[in-house]
Amino acid sequence: MAYTVGQVAKLAGVTVRTLHHYDEIGLLSPSGRTAAGYRRYDDADLERLQLIRYYRELGFPLDEIAAILDGPGADPAAHLRRQHELLTGQIGKLQEMVAAIELAMEAKRMGIQLTPEERFEVFGDFDPDAHAEEAEQRWGGTDAYRESTRRAARYSKEDWLRNKAENEDWGRRVAAVMDSGAPADSAAAMELAEEHRQLISRWFYECSYEIHTGLADMYVADPRFTAYYEKIRPGLAAYLSEAIHANAISRA
Amino acid sequence: MAYTVGQVAKLAGVTVRTLHHYDEIGLLSPSGRTAAGYRRYDDADLERLQLIRYYRELGFPLDEIAAILDGPGADPAAHLRRQHELLTGQIGKLQEMVAAIELAMEAKRMGIQLTPEERFEVFGDFDPDAHAEEAEQRWGGTDAYRESTRRAARYSKEDWLRNKAENEDWGRRVAAVMDSGAPADSAAAMELAEEHRQLISRWFYECSYEIHTGLADMYVADPRFTAYYEKIRPGLAAYLSEAIHANAISRA
DNA sequence: GTTGACCCTCACGCAACGGCAGGCGGGAGC
DNA sequence: GCTCCCGCCTGCCGTTGCGTGAGGGTCAAC
Structure with missing residues (x-):
């Protein structure tokens, strides 16, 4: 099979100018020309172009790609x-x-x-x-x-106040559940973990269960995050972390 | 905290020249200068630079990054x-x-x-x-x-012959196991699936169990790959596919 | 035979820096 | 106080990987 520049360009998702450039610098010269001087690319050229495109996508400069492709033992x-x-x-x-x-x-x-x-x-x-x-x-x-x-x-002042209020309300309720002696994998604790996740999603960013468990690990591993929760109630960081994990597993 | 160009460059993993360039085009101008004209970057500048680096890594041109960062509602x-x-x-x-x-x-x-x-x-x-x-x-x-x-x-001729021989040997043995009526999740079939994986790894590329099961699916989904195995024995493509899956599960 | 899509070769332009020249600033050791 | 070296400054030219015409031939179709 033989292809013109335009066909190759369309196939490979590059511009004609790019193919001209590759020809100029000798990175990819078409295997032949027509009588009128048109470039003709064959399947081997396409295979080489495929390799070039991948190396490019990986950030290699063109001269290095040429060295890799034309070098020995490859x-x-x-x-x-x-x-x-x-x-x-x-x-x-x-x-x-x-x-x-x-x-x-x-x-x-x-x-x-x-x-x-x-x-x-x-x-x-x-x-x-x-x-x-x-x-x-x-x-x-x-x-x-x-x-x-x-x-x-750039939240409005009322937004911030509402967010703060919701946060504090959640903090009070999770502290109460913890004080009640309910285990971290109890329905009540898991429900508050889920609420924590949705609170983040609503106010800040889409928080998947995967991200949420990642956060849970961070809360116990990083002292700054631990401190944030320990200020609400000593032991809350670990408690919340466990509840988040339990919640993620039960919802999966 | 205030930082010099060199310190910022080291921290952020960019060159001093890059910071000069960002200053020139107004993308990231340091918040101040010393009496001698030295650039002084503060924490807010670093935060902005962090955002810039991420957008750059994502392939955005600098002028677009400037538009995104300085635009409204962001x-x-x-x-x-x-x-x-x-x-x-x-x-x-x-x-x-x-x-x-x-x-x-x-x-x-x-x-x-x-x-x-x-x-x-x-x-x-x-x-x-x-x-x-x-x-x-x-x-x-x-x-x-x-x-x-x-x-x-670029394998040597002997390499190719050895590879071909190993392949054919494997083909004979897997056909024999199939003919014997052993199920695809039998120890014998799984052993041959494992050998298939190692054969690929040795001759062509590191083939993990994950990749291997991906290949297994391809063998039944793509008629060209199916045909390759069906030529050895009718039904082998599906049989091998099942054996590969069973093998991957048992080794995990 | 003419129209439109496609091809050719220059040739200049541009982004995002790299790299060097030529010169000032600053602190530390003599 | 002097020197030394390192880090900072401002130009300014070079490079990569194309984009974007200009000006002109080609090819298949109608």
Whole structure:
């Protein structure tokens, strides 16, 4: 089978100009030309273009792609295998970024200040020794910052008051259930965990059960989040965490 | 807290030049300068930079990022929420690409020719009406193409012969087990499924149990792959598929 | 035979920085 | 006080990966 530039462009989802460019730099030269000088691409060219597109999607510059494709010891199967590995690596990276975003969302929801390192460590290559030196400092002056952070969000004043009221109401009720001695996997505790999830979803961001259990783990693992709940009632962080897990399992 | 360009650059994993550039175009201007003209970034600047980095990672051009960040109705929480959605979308796209790579790997392993549409449909925006018109043609002339595809791989001739021999040996034995009337979830069938997986891993690409069950589904869903196994023994495609699933479950 | 879609080759333009030159600032050690 | 080195400053030109015409040939159809 032979294809013209336009056909290849449509098939591969690139522009004709891109194919011209690849021809110019010798990355993908069509296997032949017609008498009139039209480029003719065959199936082998398409296969090469497929590899190019994947490497491009993975962020490789064109000259490196050329080196990889034309270099020795690289049969087509090895390329696919390599691309498979790179892709799964990218997915892992994106999942870490998602987790970092969830952390940032939850921190904002509670008015907790993130350290600069936490903001950026997901992007990799950050300096490890810059981490410990400010570990103390981040526990000071939180209150003023919290207020300013809250003001930054563009909710109306009434919205904020309503949200605050709902939050406090929920806090009172969950403290009462805990005081009553009901276990964390009781229907009452799970119901309040579910309400917690819906409260987040309504006011801040869509909180799936998966995200919710992720938050639950964070509440016991990160002292700043723990402190937020311990202030309501000592032991509440762990209690809530367990209730959230129980609720997620029962709803699944 | 105030930071110099160099400190911010290190923290955020960007170059000083990039920060200069963002300042030049007004995307991220430091909140102040020292008497000597040094740029001074504060925590709000860092927060903005965090958002910028995420949007950049998601492929947005700088002018669009500026429009998004400075536009109305976009509080910080909304940005995080949006980035969360975009990221999960990207992950889904990459997972489709992984699946497409697995298809391509398996097709190559069996010497099956993929249609141009199949090569590129994962990249999206391909023409739907270009799909049906060649549906017949892809069933002709497969043998010659298969041979040429096989030669393309850079294995030595002996490698190929050994691989072929192992494959045929496996084919004989799985046919024998099937003929014996042993069910697909019997120990013998599962053992051959496991061997099938290791054979792929050794010769072609690391084949996890997850990938393996994906292949199993493909063997019954895609007639070209089905035909490959049916030629060994009628009913083998379904039999093998079931054995692979049973094997994966028992090893998990 | 002419119309419209498609192809060709220049050629300039643009985003998002990289990298270097040439010069100032600052703190620490002599 | 002087020097040394590192970090900061402002230009300014270079590069990658194309986008976007300009100006002109080609091909299948009507």
